[in-house]
Amino acid sequence: MTPNPTIFTPLLIVSLGIFAWGCWRRLNLVALGASENRFDSFGRRMGEMLLYAFGQKRVLASPFGINHFVIFWSFLILLIANTEFMLHGVFPFISLENLPASLYLPLLLVLDIISLLALAAVGIAAVRRIAAPPYPEARTMEAFFILGLIAVLMLAYFSINGSRIAHGEMTAALPWLPVSGRVASFIPSASAPSFYAIGWWTHAVVLLLFMNYLPYSKHLHILTAIPNCFFRRLEQPNTQPREEFTSGNEFGVARVDRFSWKDLLDSLSCTECGRCQNACPAGITGKPLNPRGIMHEIKVNLLENGPLLKRGEKPVRPLIGEGEGSCPEGAIWSCTTCGACMGVCPVFIEHVPKIVQMRRNLVEEEARFPEELLNLFENMEGRSNPWGIAPTERAKWSATLEVKPFDRETTEYLFYVGCAGSFDSRNKHVTVALAQLMDRAGISWGILGKDEKCCGDSVRRLGNEFVFDRMARENVALFRERGVTKVITQCPHCFSTLKNDYRQYGLELEVIHHSELLRNLVRDGRLALDTSAAAFGATVFHDSCYLGRHNDVYDAPREVIQAGTGTAPVEMGRNRDNAFCCGAGGGRMWMEEHAGTRINLARVEEALQQKPDTICVSCPYCMTMFEDGLKDVKAENVRVRDVAEILAEAALR
Amino acid sequence: MLIVVCIKQVPDTTQVQIDPVTNTLVREGIPFIVNPYDTHALEEALRLKDQFGYRVAALSMGPPNAEATLKKALALGVDRAILLSDRVFGGADTLATSNVLAAAIRKLHDEFDRVGLVLCGKQTIDGDTAQVGPGIASRLNFRQLTLVDRIVNLDPVGRKIRVSRKLEGRHEIVETPLPAMLTVVRELNRPRYPKVPMRLAAAEAIVEVWNNQVLKLDEQSIGLKGSPTWVSKIFSPERAKGEILGDGYGDPEGTAQLLVGRLLSQDLLAL
Numbered sequence: 001m002t003p004n005p006t007i008f009t010p011l012l013i014v015s016l017g018i019f020a021w022g023c024w025r026r027l028n029l030v031a032l033g034a035s036e037n038r039f040d041s042f043g044r045r046m047g048e049m050l051l052y053a054f055g056q057k058r059v060l061a062s063p064f065g066i067n068h069f070v071i072f073w074s075f076l077i078l079l080i081a082n083t084e085f086m087l088h089g090v091f092p093f094i095s096l097e098n099l100p101a102s103l104y105l106p107l108l109l110v111l112d113i114i115s116l117l118a119l120a121a122v123g124i125a126a127v128r129r130i131a132a133p134p135y136p137e138a139r140t141m142e143a144f145f146i147l148g149l150i151a152v153l154m155l156a157y158f159s160i161n162g163s164r165i166a167h168g169e170m171t172a173a174l175p176w177l178p179v180s181g182r183v184a185s186f187i188p189s190a191s192a193p194s195f196y197a198i199g200w201w202t203h204a205v206v207l208l209l210f211m212n213y214l215p216y217s218k219h220l221h222i223l224t225a226i227p228n229c230f231f232r233r234l235e236q237p238n239t240q241p242r243e244e245f246t247s248g249n250e251f252g253v254a255r256v257d258r259f260s261w262k263d264l265l266d267s268l269s270c271t272e273c274g275r276c277q278n279a280c281p282a283g284i285t286g287k288p289l290n291p292r293g294i295m296h297e298i299k300v301n302l303l304e305n306g307p308l309l310k311r312g313e314k315p316v317r318p319l320i321g322e323g324e325g326s327c328p329e330g331a332i333w334s335c336t337t338c339g340a341c342m343g344v345c346p347v348f349i350e351h352v353p354k355i356v357q358m359r360r361n362l363v364e365e366e367a368r369f370p371e372e373l374l375n376l377f378e379n380m381e382g383r384s385n386p387w388g389i390a391p392t393e394r395a396k397w398s399a400t401l402e403v404k405p406f407d408r409e410t411t412e413y414l415f416y417v418g419c420a421g422s423f424d425s426r427n428k429h430v431t432v433a434l435a436q437l438m439d440r441a442g443i444s445w446g447i448l449g450k451d452e453k454c455c456g457d458s459v460r461r462l463g464n465e466f467v468f469d470r471m472a473r474e475n476v477a478l479f480r481e482r483g484v485t486k487v488i489t490q491c492p493h494c495f496s497t498l499k500n501d502y503r504q505y506g507l508e509l510e511v512i513h514h515s516e517l518l519r520n521l522v523r524d525g526r527l528a529l530d531t532s533a534a535a536f537g538a539t540v541f542h543d544s545c546y547l548g549r550h551n552d553v554y555d556a557p558r559e560v561i562q563a564g565t566g567t568a569p570v571e572m573g574r575n576r577d578n579a580f581c582c583g584a585g586g587g588r589m590w591m592e593e594h595a596g597t598r599i600n601l602a603r604v605e606e607a608l609q610q611k612p613d614t615i616c617v618s619c620p621y622c623m624t625m626f627e628d629g630l631k632d633v634k635a636e637n638v639r640v641r642d643v644a645e646i647l648a649e650a651a652l653r
Numbered sequence: 654m655l656i657v658v659c660i661k662q663v664p665d666t667t668q669v670q671i672d673p674v675t676n677t678l679v680r681e682g683i684p685f686i687v688n689p690y691d692t693h694a695l696e697e698a699l700r701l702k703d704q705f706g707y708r709v710a711a712l713s714m715g716p717p718n719a720e721a722t723l724k725k726a727l728a729l730g731v732d733r734a735i736l737l738s739d740r741v742f743g744g745a746d747t748l749a750t751s752n753v754l755a756a757a758i759r760k761l762h763d764e765f766d767r768v769g770l771v772l773c774g775k776q777t778i779d780g781d782t783a784q785v786g787p788g789i790a791s792r793l794n795f796r797q798l799t800l801v802d803r804i805v806n807l808d809p810v811g812r813k814i815r816v817s818r819k820l821e822g823r824h825e826i827v828e829t830p831l832p833a834m835l836t837v838v839r840e841l842n843r844p845r846y847p848k849v850p851m852r853l854a855a856a857e858a859i860v861e862v863w864n865n866q867v868l869k870l871d872e873q874s875i876g877l878k879g880s881p882t883w884v885s886k887i888f889s890p891e892r893a894k895g896e897i898l899g900d901g902y903g904d905p906e907g908t909a910q911l912l913v914g915r916l917l918s919q920d921l922l923a924l
Contacts, residue, residue, distance in 0.1 A: 247853045364849035374846055382665060382686060429902060466849045 005199055008089040015208040022215035023223065026268065028326045029306035033261030037314060038231040038598050039384055045230050053229040058346040062275060064128065065346075067121050071150070074118035075222070076641035081111050081157065082207060089204060101172070108120060109176040112161070118153040122147045134274035135292075140215050149210045152202065157181045159199030167192035171529075203232055221271040225347040228269035231262055232348035237339065238550035239500045243465045252360025252463060256301045256319050257309050259354065266349040267299035274302035276341035276351060282334040282579040284512035285538045286596020291341035291351040295325075298354065320358055332358050336599070337461045337586030338545040343577055352586075359463025373462060376590045384453040385419040386590060397421070397428040406446030413445040413512075416498065418491040419454050420620030426627060427620040433648040434490055434514050440651060441526040442518075445488065451478065457493040457546075460475040462587035476505045490514045490644065492546035492619045493585075499551070513547055515557040515618045515643050522563040527651040531566035537613025542603065542626065543568035543579035544619035555644045557618045564646035570610045580606060583622035604629035608638065613642045654707045654809070655766035656698045657758050658731070660691040661787065662715050662722040671887045687722050690774025694837045694890055696773050696844040698806065705809060708732045708766055714742055714753050720860045727855035728847040733765070739864035744877030747780070748755045751788025753875055754870045758793060770814070771834040784837070790834035798833055802840040893903050 013373055051057050056072060059065040080096075087094045126147045162183030174181055187195050214220060243251055251261055253450050276291035277283050282291045288349050295321075304325055305315035317325045320332065332355055341351045360389040362368050363377075379388035395403070397417070406414045415438070423433040438445050456471035475498075478484075485508050489495040499511040521527050539561055547553045554576045574580045583599030593599065604626060607615050615630075617623050617640060626640040665686040672679050687695075698709045705746050711726035713719050714737040723734035745753065762768040771793070773786035783799070790797035802819040805826060815828040819838050839920075865875065872878055898915065899908035916922035 245849065245853060247850070247857060251849050363846075367846040367848045371843065371845075374843065375847060382684065466852065 003089045003092060003204075005090050005092060007202060011204070011208065012086060012090060015313045019211045022212060025307075026220065026303070027223070029302050029310070030261050030268065031266045032257040032265040032302075032306055032309055032558050033259050033622060034257075036260035036262050038233075038262055041234060044191075044234060047234075048232060048234070049230040052118045052232070052346070052348065053226040056346070057175060058344065061344070064134075067124055067128075067142060070117050070121040071125070074114045074121065074587055077110065077114050078118065080107070081115075085203065085207070091564045096189035105173055105176040108173050109178075111157075112177050112179045115154045115157050119151055122154075126151075135277060136457060137367070138272070138274060146210075146213070146217065146219055149206055149213070152206050153210070153589050156199045156203035156206065159195055160203060163187050163192040163195035163199060167196065180423060201575055216548060217451060218270070219270045221269050221347065224265060224269040228265055228337070228347045228349070231265065231596070233350060234553070236500075236550055237342055237350045237353060238496055238546070239504070240353050240460065240465075242504050243360070245466060245468070245469060251364035251465070252362070252363065253357040254319055254361040255309075255315060256298060256305050259298070259357065263298070263350070263354055263357075264302055266354075267295050267302055269347045270295040270299065270349060271347065272296070273346065275344040275346065276349075279340035279344045279578070280455055281336055281338060281340065281583060281599045285333035285599050285602050287593070288328055288330035290331065294331060294351055294355065298326055298329045320361065323531065327358060329362065329368075330595070332362065333591070334588075334595070335586050336545070336581045336583060336588045340545075340578075340581065343549050355526075356461060359461075360465050361463070363463040364466055369462070370591055372591050373587070376462075376587070377459065377464055380454060380456070380471070384471065385423060386454070387419075389423050390454075392450050394422045394452055395447060397431050398447070399437070401432065401439075403435065404446040404486065406448055406482060411444050411446035413443060413486045413488050414479075414482075414484045415445045415447050415488045416455075416494055417447060417452060418489060418494040418620070420624075421490050422452070422622070424620060427623055427642075430490060430620065430642040430644050432596065432624070433642070433652075434518075434644040437518065437521070437527065437644060437648055437653055438488075441521045443521075448478070448482070452580060455494045455497040456501075457497045458587040458590060460497070461585070472502060472505055476502055478506045479507060479509070484509065486510045486512070488512050488514060488517055490620070490642075492544040492551070493621065494628070497551055513551075513553060513556070513618070515547070516553060518560045518644060518647050519556040519563075522560060522647070529563055529647075529650045530653055531564065531650045533653065534565045534650060536565045536616075536641065536649070538611060539565055539567075539569050539614040539616050539641075539646070540572055540607050540610045540612040541575075541616045542572065542582065542607060542622055543576055544617065544622050545579065545581050546580055547618055549577050557616070560643045560647050561616055564648075564650045566650075567617060568610060573607050574606065582617075582619075582622040582625035584625050589621050589624070598629070600625035600629040600633070601632060603634055604635070608633070608635055612638060614638070614646075616646055617641075617644050629648050654705075654769040655761060656701060656707050656770045656772060657725070657761060658691070658695050658698045658709060658710045658711050659754055659771065659773045659785070659786065660695060660711055660713050660722055660726060661774075661777050661779075662686070662713065662719040663688045663777055671889060673888075678789075682700055685718070685721065687710075687725055688774050688777045690776060690778075690837065690839065692774075692844045693839055693841045694772035694835075695729060695731070696833075696842045700769050700842065701770070701804075701807065702730070702732075703838045705807070707769070709774055709880075710735065710765070712757055714738070714745070714750060716767055717862075720862075723860045724855045724858070725847070727858050727860070728852040729845060730851060733861065734858075735761075735763075735861045735863055737863050737868070739866075741865050741876045744880065745875060746880035746882035747782050747784035747788055748881060749877075749879035751785050751792055752870065752879060753868065754785065755789045755792035756870055757863060758789065759835055760863075760868065767833045768900065768907045769812070770831075771795060771832070773834065773836045775838050777837045786834055786836040793832070793834070796829040796833040797836075798827060798829060798830075799836045801835045804835075806906060817877075870892050874924060 031071045056069045059068050079429055085095050129139055129143055159179050161177055161180035165174060165181060165184035166187040166189050205612060272292055274292055280291050301319050302316050308315055320327055337352050376386055379386055383391055403413055417431055420427040453475055456468040460468040487498055492513060495511055495513045498509055541561055543559060558569055574581055580603050582603055615626050617626060623640055623642060630638055662685045664683040666918040701707055709731045710733040711723055711731045712735050713723055717738055720736055723736055727734050735745055737753050758768055758771060763767045771789060776783035787797050798816050800818045801816045803817040806819055807814050813828055814833055816832060818825040826855050899911045901908040
């Protein structure tokens with residue numbers, strides 16, 4: 001029994017041609033994007049690709065990931081069989097059978113078993129998609145169609161081998177084909193040739209169909225996901241690129257080709273697995289944001305406008321707006337930039353920078369943003385703090401203490417207090433506790449006082465890059481002029497901005513979050529601790545996104561709590577890199593939550609499930625969100641404390 | 654038709670210090686802003702521009718560094734920005750100031766475009782006199798509508814305007830033929846936010862400066878010489894220092910009781 005090259009060969013050539021054309025038409029749209037260097041550190045990129053694309057590390061992190069792992073590796077291994085299949089169809093003399101038996105027979109066994117595993121995996125995937133889909137809209141015809149195609153391919157493979165066995169061929173290989181051998185027992189030898197022909201042509205047609213459907217479906221990720229892992233951002237995506245403010249430039253992104261090529265590749269790499277939307281605090285609490293949706297709209301927009309833009313024509317669909325292929329403004333403004341979506345994406349799609357880029361367009365080109373932000377922007381620009389309080393009030397928190405001004409000759413560290421620590425009455429208690437702890441430990445520190453300016457975190461995340469740029473320049477100049485090299489912050493937003501964003505301005509600082517500083521002081525035995533009277537009870541710790549997920553500081557605050565209370569903190573269901581945002585990041589601190597339920601209430605309720613006496617935070621925004629949330633749920637017996645306050649209780653008594 | 658908006662650069666702080674010797678405001682080290690009421694006047698002019706296609710000119714009398722204030726107006730979209738700056742304009746009271754501003758408006762009217770509306774903030778946050786707008790109106794012989802919180806209707810054909818005035822406990826709807834001078838309150842509108850390309854263009858734009866060689870005003874009617882008002886003394890009223898009661902953080906309930914008790918004892922609260 002042999003295939004029919006005269007029919008198959010032209011079919012294959014046409015299919016490969018159409019496939020290549022389809023891939024080219026889609027993938028070359030990526031070249032429309034702006035340039036961005038993702039070609040550095042080749043070795044490291046290869047390693048990341050092996051670990052995350054081939055090792056499927058992030059896929060396996062979710063319970064159902066193993067199923068995808070099986071399908072992915074089956075697909076790779078079965079590429080051998082499928083390549084042979086196509087070559088054999090054109091040149092019948094090419095066959096794996098020509099390999100030495102010692103190689104051929106074990107290979108048959110592997111292919112036989114892998115095919116069965118793949119069949120089982122697509123079956124499980126189909127059942128899961130019906131019974132417990134990752135998200136309700138995941139029950140698409142497309143998904144079932146693809147799963148069906150793969151299943152048919154496997155069945156056809158067994159049918160080809162089974163009918164050959166039933167026909168009396170492959171006798172030597174029979175012990176190596178447990179599944180196909182079993183299939184053969186159901187095929188009468190007389191009808192084996194027809195089974196073979198049906199199996200072979202089914203396999204041929206479905207394979208070519210699959211191949212040609214691929215570029216037009218979410219299964220394009222088969223081609224794009226691996227390079228997307230290779231081109232991933234090697235640092236945490238905790239900042240956004242600078243903009244150059246010269247006349248004639250366009251600001252932010254309102255047209256798909258203004259994204260970078262990597263942004264466009266991201267959109268073509270999305271597998272619609274839904275991990276991002278199941279991690280998104282905005283989406284979960286009923287806001288109009290769905291990170292998967294953002295990627296989908298960008299992809300649809302690219303596919304529709306891309307060819308027009310290539311020809312130099314006007315795009316027909318707005319990137320920001322309503323309807324498929326456009327990102328709704330409500331979604332763009334809902335993001336807390338917590339980074340949970342990016343943390344779980346198996347193929348390293350960077351959602352947040354795209355959202356911020358679109359915010360930039362709305363703020364800088366259109367001056368269109370939620371009205372609460374007008375005051376914020378003016379206060380930041382005019383008085384360098386979110387509340388518009390007179391800058392002369394900045395050092396008022398220190399009235400009861402003796403605090404030195406920072407001077408490079410006499411003080412080692414700059415204590416960059418930040419706006420919340422300087423002006424917010426609740427957070428001023430944290431500032432005082434930290435100052436006293438530093439004094440007790442004999443740290444040499446000083447403040448900038450009324451010369452301190454806001455770091456600009458909120459305005460940058462909100463897309464007001466123009467104002468951020470001014471603030472960053474002023475701060476960088478001030479730090480240089482004063483000779484600041486080591487900075488202590490008590491706010492993860494200041495921490496991340498000084499550490500990661502100001503690097504773009506050529507300022508490399510040693511920035512230490514106070515939880516790290518306190519951890520070091522405890523470790524070095526520089527604070528005498530007495531936890532005998534610790535009255536915090538069960539203490540649950542909430543990870544700040546900008547300390548944890550964006551900067552990988554997870555252990556320091558936990559060690560401080562351990563030192564301050566004598567016991568390790570209780571963990572919430574979602575903790576560390578899976579922690580759930582308090583709702584205040586990305587400038588959301590200054591905005592109303594009009595849609596859905598409040599994010600801070602969701603997190604407060606999650607914390608209360610642990611029956612804590614104290615909720616411990618490491619961020620002034622989290623502090624405000626928890627204080628407010630606890631009042632809203634009337635859990636007045638639970639208190640919120642910063643890590644510094646907890647340690648102060650044990651160190652300052 | 655041309656709409657003229659008069660804006661002023663004022664120190665940005667409620668804690669303006671007063672020089673005890675000269676009895677004038679200490680301006681050193683205090684950042685300047687556009688007088689907040691004027692931003693609403695500016696916004697309304699720009700809305701009328703968007704709606705009717707009128708041209709808008711911003712005027713400011715002040716020292717050379719008041720240019721920054723006019724650049725903000727340019728970034729928001731005014732067509733012309735003119736700084737009235739000359740040493741001889743300095744030290745002006747409200748009368749002398751309105752003489753200069755009125756002269757500049759007259760010049761714009763004669764040489765550029767017919768002025769139909771002059772918009773001013775209801776007062777400035779540094780002087781708080783609320784006299785300059787009306788002063789301009791009387792010098793130009795324009796109708797004056799003060800404390801406007803809504804333009805009900807502007808009839809370009811019939812050349813009249815109907816506005817709502819925000820008065821104590823009531824609103825008054827009044828109508829007058831153009832040209833008119835309006836002073837506006839904050840409730841009138843929400844000022845727009847400047848777009849970055851406009852800011853960049855404004856940064857490069859040149860603000861026209863008119864001195865007295867341009868305006869050719871009699872020096873007896875401007876500046877210190879033209880100011881019949883003399884400030885004999887400015888001072889901050891002494892205020893008893895506040896007091897922190899109890900420990901609101903450690904014992905909110907007890908502190909609240911303490912506060913209520915104190916308020917009751919001073920007859921500031923009645924049960």
